[in-house]
Amino acid sequence: MTETPAGTATTTTSGSDLHLELPTTGGRRAALMAALREAIRSGRLAPGTRLPPYRTLAADLGIARNTAADAYAELVAEGWLTARQGSGTTVADRAAPVAPTRARRAAPPRRPAHDLRQGQPDASSFPRVGWLAAGRRALTAAPSEAFGPGDPQGRRELRAVLADYLARARGVRTDPERIVICSGFAHALRLLFDGASAVLPARDSGPLAVEAYGLAFHRGLLARAGVTTVPLPLDEDGAQVGRLSGHPDVRTALLTPAHQFPTGGPLHAARRAAVIDWARGNGGLVLEDDYDGEFRYDRQPIGAVQGLDPERVVYLGTVSKSLSPALRIGWMVLPDDLVDRVLAAKGEREGWSSALDQLTLAEFIDSGGYDKHVRRMRRRYRERRDHLVEALAARAPHIEVSGIAAGLHAVLRLAPGTERSVLKAAAYRGLAVDGLADYRHPQTGPDAMPPTDGLVVGYATPPDHAYQAAVTALCDILPPSA
Amino acid sequence: MTETPAGTATTTTSGSDLHLELPTTGGRRAALMAALREAIRSGRLAPGTRLPPYRTLAADLGIARNTAADAYAELVAEGWLTARQGSGTTVADRAAPVAPTRARRAAPPRRPAHDLRQGQPDASSFPRVGWLAAGRRALTAAPSEAFGPGDPQGRRELRAVLADYLARARGVRTDPERIVICSGFAHALRLLFDGASAVLPARDSGPLAVEAYGLAFHRGLLARAGVTTVPLPLDEDGAQVGRLSGHPDVRTALLTPAHQFPTGGPLHAARRAAVIDWARGNGGLVLEDDYDGEFRYDRQPIGAVQGLDPERVVYLGTVSKSLSPALRIGWMVLPDDLVDRVLAAKGEREGWSSALDQLTLAEFIDSGGYDKHVRRMRRRYRERRDHLVEALAARAPHIEVSGIAAGLHAVLRLAPGTERSVLKAAAYRGLAVDGLADYRHPQTGPDAMPPTDGLVVGYATPPDHAYQAAVTALCDILPPSA
Numbered sequence: 001m002t003e004t005p006a007g008t009a010t011t012t013t014s015g016s017d018l019h020l021e022l023p024t025t026g027g028r029r030a031a032l033m034a035a036l037r038e039a040i041r042s043g044r045l046a047p048g049t050r051l052p053p054y055r056t057l058a059a060d061l062g063i064a065r066n067t068a069a070d071a072y073a074e075l076v077a078e079g080w081l082t083a084r085q086g087s088g089t090t091v092a093d094r095a096a097p098v099a100p101t102r103a104r105r106a107a108p109p110r111r112p113a114h115d116l117r118q119g120q121p122d123a124s125s126f127p128r129v130g131w132l133a134a135g136r137r138a139l140t141a142a143p144s145e146a147f148g149p150g151d152p153q154g155r156r157e158l159r160a161v162l163a164d165y166l167a168r169a170r171g172v173r174t175d176p177e178r179i180v181i182c183s184g185f186a187h188a189l190r191l192l193f194d195g196a197s198a199v200l201p202a203r204d205s206g207p208l209a210v211e212a213y214g215l216a217f218h219r220g221l222l223a224r225a226g227v228t229t230v231p232l233p234l235d236e237d238g239a240q241v242g243r244l245s246g247h248p249d250v251r252t253a254l255l256t257p258a259h260q261f262p263t264g265g266p267l268h269a270a271r272r273a274a275v276i277d278w279a280r281g282n283g284g285l286v287l288e289d290d291y292d293g294e295f296r297y298d299r300q301p302i303g304a305v306q307g308l309d310p311e312r313v314v315y316l317g318t319v320s321k322s323l324s325p326a327l328r329i330g331w332m333v334l335p336d337d338l339v340d341r342v343l344a345a346k347g348e349r350e351g352w353s354s355a356l357d358q359l360t361l362a363e364f365i366d367s368g369g370y371d372k373h374v375r376r377m378r379r380r381y382r383e384r385r386d387h388l389v390e391a392l393a394a395r396a397p398h399i400e401v402s403g404i405a406a407g408l409h410a411v412l413r414l415a416p417g418t419e420r421s422v423l424k425a426a427a428y429r430g431l432a433v434d435g436l437a438d439y440r441h442p443q444t445g446p447d448a449m450p451p452t453d454g455l456v457v458g459y460a461t462p463p464d465h466a467y468q469a470a471v472t473a474l475c476d477i478l479p480p481s482a
Numbered sequence: 483m484t485e486t487p488a489g490t491a492t493t494t495t496s497g498s499d500l501h502l503e504l505p506t507t508g509g510r511r512a513a514l515m516a517a518l519r520e521a522i523r524s525g526r527l528a529p530g531t532r533l534p535p536y537r538t539l540a541a542d543l544g545i546a547r548n549t550a551a552d553a554y555a556e557l558v559a560e561g562w563l564t565a566r567q568g569s570g571t572t573v574a575d576r577a578a579p580v581a582p583t584r585a586r587r588a589a590p591p592r593r594p595a596h597d598l599r600q601g602q603p604d605a606s607s608f609p610r611v612g613w614l615a616a617g618r619r620a621l622t623a624a625p626s627e628a629f630g631p632g633d634p635q636g637r638r639e640l641r642a643v644l645a646d647y648l649a650r651a652r653g654v655r656t657d658p659e660r661i662v663i664c665s666g667f668a669h670a671l672r673l674l675f676d677g678a679s680a681v682l683p684a685r686d687s688g689p690l691a692v693e694a695y696g697l698a699f700h701r702g703l704l705a706r707a708g709v710t711t712v713p714l715p716l717d718e719d720g721a722q723v724g725r726l727s728g729h730p731d732v733r734t735a736l737l738t739p740a741h742q743f744p745t746g747g748p749l750h751a752a753r754r755a756a757v758i759d760w761a762r763g764n765g766g767l768v769l770e771d772d773y774d775g776e777f778r779y780d781r782q783p784i785g786a787v788q789g790l791d792p793e794r795v796v797y798l799g800t801v802s803k804s805l806s807p808a809l810r811i812g813w814m815v816l817p818d819d820l821v822d823r824v825l826a827a828k829g830e831r832e833g834w835s836s837a838l839d840q841l842t843l844a845e846f847i848d849s850g851g852y853d854k855h856v857r858r859m860r861r862r863y864r865e866r867r868d869h870l871v872e873a874l875a876a877r878a879p880h881i882e883v884s885g886i887a888a889g890l891h892a893v894l895r896l897a898p899g900t901e902r903s904v905l906k907a908a909a910y911r912g913l914a915v916d917g918l919a920d921y922r923h924p925q926t927g928p929d930a931m932p933p934t935d936g937l938v939v940g941y942a943t944p945p946d947h948a949y950q951a952a953v954t955a956l957c958d959i960l961p962p963s964a
C-alpha cells in the first residue's frame with residue numbers, strides 16, 4: 001500500500017465532511033488554529049457553522065484532546081469562534097469570510113417589462129404535480145440498472161412509449177429500435193453534422209438545403225460545423241422543394257413541414273410528396289424539424305412527412321415546446337441504416353439526457369398526463385392567439401397576421417422598411433420581440449417570399465397574468481396605417 | 483391565413499390524439515375504413531386500443547355520423563375491431579400489427595455472470611426515497627423560470643450549494659460564479675478541447691501531459707479532437723510531474739491527484755506543490771480529475787490541488803461515482819479567466835443537464851442527504867474492499883493489492899506476462915474484469931512504473947447480494963503462486 005503524503009490531515013463534522021490541512025512540522029495547536037483561521041477567512045467555514053466537538057476533531061486529526069480544546073478556546077478568545085453552553089462551538093458572526101476569488105461576470109441582462117420573444121412555452125404552466133407523481137411512480141418501479149451507466153440510445157421504456165405516441169399523435173411510423181433519445185434539436189444537429197464522428201460530415205454530404213427563413217442559431221451551428229446551406233425560397237405553399245432539382249450537389253434538406261418556422265404555413269401536400277420523391281430519386285434525406293407539431297388550433301395537426309417514407313426522413317422532436325426546455329429531452333426517429341451511425345456519434349455518455357427524467361417522461365406520457373397537458377396548453381395558447389388577433393383587429397386592423405392558427409408564435413407583417421423603427425419603438429417601450437430580418441437566410445434571393453418586414457411574436461412566453469399587458473404594449477408600438 | 487393542404491384529416495380519441503389521413507376524393511366510408519385498417523396494420527393502433535365514439539370521430543373528421551357508424555360496423559364484421567356493450571369499440575386482439583420497419587440492432591451483449599468492471603457505483607444503492615423527497619421539495623419551491631430555457635452556467639441554486647460543499651469536503655476554493663455545470667467528465671473534456679469553440683484548441687495549446695495510466699476512452703476522445711498526449715511516468719509518489727520541465731511545449735497537465743486512476747496512489751504533497759509551481763512558472767494549467775475524491779477509507783480524503791491555486795487549476799467532479807452516472811451532472815471549477823470561454827464553448831442549450839435534476843441535487847446536498855449517502859456508501863465500499871483484501875489474503879496471498887484504501891476499485895498485481903491468460907480464464911468463468919494493459923498509454927517508456935501485469939477490480943459494481951460470489955470467482959481464476 002502506498003503511504004498517504006505527509007502534510008495533509010482532515011476531519012469530519014458530525015453531519016458533514018470538513019477538510020483541514022495541517023503542516024507536518026511545528027506545534028499542533030498553532031497548526032490547527034492556523035488551519036481553522038484559514039478556513040474561516042476563505043469562507044469555507046461560514047459564520048454560524050457548527051464545529052465538531054473537540055474530542056471528535058482530535059480523534060480525526062490524530063492529535064491530543066487537550067490540544068484541540070486549547071485551540072478552540074484561543075480562537076474563541078480571538079473572536080473567530082463562539083462557544084455557547086449547550087450549542088457547541090460555532091464560527092463567530094463577525095468572522096465574515098473574505099471571498100478568496102471573485103469572478104467578474106457581466107451583470108445578467110435586465111428582464112424586459114414585456115417579453116414576446118418566441119421559442120419557449122409558458123414556464124409557469126409546467127405541470128409540477130403531475131410530473132412529480134409520474135417521477136415517484138417511475139423511480140419507485142425502475143430496475144436498479146436504471147441508475148447505472150445506461151444505454152446510449154436512451155431508456156427503452158421511453159423509446160417504446162414514444163413509438164406509440166408519435167404514431168398516434170403525429171403519424172410517425174417507427175419502432176423503438178429506430179428512436180435515439182437526444183438532449184434537444186441542437187444536439188441532434190451536432191450528432192448529424194458536427195465533429196469528427198458526424199453522421200453526415202460536410203465533406204461527404206455536400207451542402208444542406210434549408211428554408212429561406214429559419215433560426216439564426218441553427219445556421220450558425222451548421223456554419224461552425226463547416227456545412228454550407230442553400231436557402232429554399234418560400235411561398236404560400238411552404239418551401240419550394242422543386243428548387244432542389246437545381247442543386248444536384250444537395251443530398252439533404254432540413255424542413256419544418258408542419259408549420260414553417262417562423263413564417264407559419266404548412267408544407268402543401270403535393271410538396272410533401274414531392275420532397276419524398278426527390279429523396280428517393282437522388283439518394284437524398286429529409287430532416288423533419290417537428291418543433292411544435294402538437295399545437296394546431298384550427299383543426300387537428302398534420303401528420304409527419306416521415307410517415308410517407310421512414311427510410312428517407314430523419315424526424316426530430318423535443319419536449320422543449322410542449323413541456324419545458326429545462327428537461328433537455330428530444331428524439332430522433334431514424335432510417336434503419338442511420339441508427340448505428342448516430343449512436344457512434346453520440347459516443348460514451350457525453351450529451352446523454354438524465355435517465356431519471358427519461359423514465360419520468362415515459363411514465364408521464366404512458367399515464368396520459370402528457371396528452372392532458374398538451375390539450376390544456378393547446379386551449380391556453382389558442383386563447384392567447386385569439387386575443388392577439390382580436391386586439392390587432394381592434395387597434396391595428398391594417399396589420400396582417402400570417403400563417404396558420406398553430407404553434408407558439410405568430411408573424412405580423414409590417415410595411416416594407418418599417419421593421420427596424422418598430423423594433424426600436426418596442427425596445428423603448430420595454431417590449432422584447434424579434435424582427436423577421438434575423439430569421440432570413442443571408443443568401444436568400446429576391447425571388448423568395450416577398451421580403452416584407454415583420455415581427456415574430458411569441459405569445460406563449462409570458463405567464464398568464466402578464467400576457468394582456470404585453471399585447472397592449474405591442475399594439476401601442478405598431479405603426480399606424482400608412 | 484394559409485389554407486391547410488388537402489388530403490389530410492385527423493381525429494382525437496377522448497383521452498389522446500389519433501392521427502388519420504383520409505384521401506380527399508372517393509367515398510368517405512371506404513376512406514375511413516382504409517385509414518383505420520392502415521393504422522391497425524402498421525401498428526399505430528395496437529390491439530386493445532379503444533377508439534373514440536363514432537359521433538366524436540364523425541365530428542372531428544367532418545363526416546356524417548352514419549358514415550362513421552357504418553365504417554365501425556363493417557370493420558367489426560371484418561374482424562379488425564371488437565364492439566362490446568358498455569366498453570365501446572376497441573382494436574381486435576387478432577389484428578396484430580405488422581411492424582412497418584424493423585431495425586436489425588445487434589443483440590445486446592449478454593450480461594456476465596459476475597461483473598467486477600470498474601467505473602460505476604452500485605446502481606442498486608441509489609437513494610430513491612431521499613432523491614424523490616428532495617425532488618418534491620425542490621420542484622415545489624422552484625420559481626417559474628426554472629422551467630424556462632435556463633442559464634448555460636447551470637442553476638444558481640446548485641452552484642451555490644456546490645461552492646460550499648466542495649470547500650468543506652474537498653478543500654476547493656471557489657465561489658458560485660466560477661462553477662459551470664456540465665453533463666459529466668467527458669463533456670468537460672469536450673468543452674475544453676473539442677470542436678470549433680474549444681477553450682484550449684490543440685493548435686494553440688500544444689500537447690497535453692497525461693498520466694501514463696488512464697482511461698483509454700479519455701485518450702480516444704482527446705485524439706479525435708486532435709490533441710496529442712504526452713505520458714508522465716508514475717512511481718510510488720504518483721505522476722512524475724518533474725518530467726514536465728522536459729516538455730517545454732506542454733502547457734496543460736491532466737492529473738488524478740487524490741487517487742491516481744487506475745493505479746491507486748495519491749500524488750505526494752511535494753509533487754502537488756511542484757505541479758502548481760510549474761503552472762505558475764510556465765503559464766500552465768492543471769486539470770484536476772477528482773473522480774472519486776470522496777471515497778477514502780483509511781483516513782479522511784486529501785484536499786483538492788485546486789485549493790493551492792484556483793487560478794492555475796481546472797477542478798472537475800461529477801456525481802457519477804458518488805450518486806449515479808444516470809443523472810449526467812458534473813461541474814467545472816474554473817480560473818476566473820476561463821469561465822466566459824467555457825460558457826461560449828457550451829453554447830446554446832446543447833449538452834445542458836436537466837434543470838430539474840440540478841435543482842433536486844442542490845436540495846439533496848443542502849438538506850444533508852448527499853453527505854449521508856456518501857458516508858453510507860463509504861462504509862459499504864470499505865467493507866467490500868476489506869472483503870476483497872481478506873479473500874485474497876486467504877486464497878491468493880501472493881497477489882498484491884496496490885494503491886491506497888480508497889475509491890471504487892483496486893489494482894491486483896500479476897506476475898509479468900500472465901495478464902492475458904488470467905483475463906481469458908476470467909472470461910471463461912463468466913467474470914467481467916479489466917486488465918491493466920488497456921489503461922497504459924501507448925507511448926509510455928520503459929522507465930515508467932514497472933510494466934507489471936495487473937487486474938483493475940471494480941468492487942462497487944455488483945449489487946450486495948452478488949458481490950461475494952464475484953470475489954470467489956475472481957479468486958478462482960487467479961494464478962497460483964509461481
